[in-house]
Amino acid sequence: MTQLPLEVYRIDMKYIRNLHHIDDRVFSVSPQTGKDERPFLGVILICNQHKYCVPLSKPKKKHEKMRDKVDFKKIVHNGTLIGVLNFNLMIPVEDAQIQRMDTKIRKHDNRDTRKKKELLKKELEWCNEHARDLTNTANVLYQKYISGENFTARESSVWILKEWNWNVVSITKSYSLLTKGVAQYRTENRMEENAMKVLMINGSPRIGGNTSIALKEMEQIFAAAGVETETIQIGNKDIRGCIACGTCADKGKCVFDDMVNETAPKFEACDGLVIASPVYYASANGTMISFLDRLFYSTPFDKSMKVGASVVVARRGGMSATFDELNKYFTICGMPVASSQYWNSVHGRVQGEAAQDAEGLQTMRALARNMTFLMKSIALGKETYGLPEKEPVQRTNFIR
Numbered sequence: 264m265t266q267l268p269l270e271v272y273r274i275d276m277k278y279i280r281n282l283h284h285i286d287d288r289v290f291s292v293s294p295q296t297g298k299d300e301r302p303f304l305g306v307i308l309i310c311n312q313h314k315y316c317v318p319l320s321k322p323k324k325k326h327e328k329m330r331d332k333v334d335f336k337k338i339v340h341n342g343t344l345i346g347v348l349n350f351n352l353m354i355p356v357e358d359a360q361i362q363r364m365d366t367k368i369r370k371h372d373n374r375d376t377r378k379k380k381e382l383l384k385k386e387l388e389w390c391n392e393h394a395r396d397l398t399n400t401a402n403v404l405y406q407k408y409i410s411g412e413n414f415t416a417r418e419s420s421v422w423i424l425k426e427w428n429w430n431v432v433s434i435t436k437s438y439s440l441l442t443k444g445v446a447q448y449r450t451e452n453r454m455e456e457n458a459m460k461v462l463m464i465n466g467s468p469r470i471g472g473n474t475s476i477a478l479k480e481m482e483q484i485f486a487a488a489g490v491e492t493e494t495i496q497i498g499n500k501d502i503r504g505c506i507a508c509g510t511c512a513d514k515g516k517c518v519f520d521d522m523v524n525e526t527a528p529k530f531e532a533c534d535g536l537v538i539a540s541p542v543y544y545a546s547a548n549g550t551m552i553s554f555l556d557r558l559f560y561s562t563p564f565d566k567s568m569k570v571g572a573s574v575v576v577a578r579r580g581g582m583s584a585t586f587d588e589l590n591k592y593f594t595i596c597g598m599p600v601a602s603s604q605y606w607n608s609v610h611g612r613v614q615g616e617a618a619q620d621a622e623g624l625q626t627m628r629a630l631a632r633n634m635t636f637l638m639k640s641i642a643l644g645k646e647t648y649g650l651p652e653k654e655p656v657q658r659t660n661f662i663r
């Protein structure tokens with residue numbers, strides 16, 4: 264990465280807000296402080312292959328008396344102080360968060376805009392005249408900060424120590440923000456453009472039955488968190504079991520073209536899958552098992568790191584056995600399992616009874632919250648570290 268001629272950039276406010284939450288030295292731009300309209304402008308300097316933005320601010324009265332320091336530079340034009348650069352507040356940025364400011368004066372610009380552009384132009388001219396010095400300053404600071412302990416040990420002058428210690432927090436933290444803040448920003452952006460999706464499969468044949476009540480409790484929480492949901496009820500459909508024909512291995516879909524194949528692309532697109540079943544004879548109901556066997560067996564896409572959660576609904580018994588049974592679909596294909604404050608179960612026999620199970624419904628709400636957290640964390644993890652490496656699968660059938 265080479266240092267190009269300096270330009271003034273506007274930094275994305277959402278990104279600044281993210282950084283402010285991690286390091287409060289980064290400008291607060293909260294509406295509460297009335298600063299949400301204030302743009303974050305700065306020049307971008309390259310430090311060790313990272314782009315850092317040094318904030319460019321209006322001069323304050325106190326700045327007039329201040330002298331240039333290793334982390335602070337005054338921008339002076341014809342003897343007048345027109346701006347200041349705060350190196351100790353420089354923040355890491357990437358292309359996605361920066362937008363170059365247009366300093367060219369255009370016909371339609373009003374007086375105010377012209378004035379601002381003229382000022383920016385003068386500031387920029389000064390910055391480019393001093394580009395070498397500014398780049399050096401930023402790099403010296405950067406190197407000092409990331410060198411950690413050595414840095415304090417190396418410095419002997421009390422003045423420098425005091426000065427540096429005061430600043431250490433900001434840049435050291437902002438260096439670590441490069442991964443944290445940027446990853447969070449990318450995830451949030453992705454979420455806005457393309458909200459997280461949870462697919463919910465209801466195995467019950469009863470429309471508006473107890474399983475639906477359990478799922479609706481989760482839906483509310485997802486909706487509040489901006490997570491999109493789609494619920495597919497399969498228990499009242501004619502879904503046969505797997506016939507082990509192996510056609511799916513060639514075709515990438517089930518030989519029976521029914522709800523299983525319709526659901527497959529939705530499963531592929533989702534970030535999380537909830538499978539909810541009424542308990543029949545201490546197991547998931549038959550239609551649900553037929554559906555899940557074929558869905559999981561026939562779909563060739565990578566399911567790893569999609570979050571799974573199973574929900575069971577029953578009058579009285581067989582819940583934890585069914586819970587274990589359902590979780591096995593997730594744990595054979597790299598899907599992390601979301602849990603709650605209790606095993607994910609809701610009690611009820613006749614239609615609507617589940618609404619009276621306060622603890623069961625609370626368990627559903629906690630499950631949806633935990634699942635949301637897990638999905639977001641995984642999205643962040645994927646951005647930062649990528650998916651875990653996969654080895655070619657070894658398949659042995661015990662006899663060879």
Ligand SMILES: Cc1cc2nc3c(=O)[nH]c(=O)nc-3n(C[C@H](O)[C@H](O)[C@H](O)COP(=O)(O)O)c2cc1C
Pocket residue numbers: 467468469471472473474475541542543544545546576577578579580581610611612613614615
């Ligand atoms: C064939 C069948 C088997 C059942 N087996 C059990 C069982 O093993 N344990 C239990 O507690 N409830 C059992 N139930 C009751 C249902 O799990 C219960 O009514 C549940 O609320 C149904 O959910 P739904 O309204 O979403 O269909 C069974 C119901 C049926 C129809």
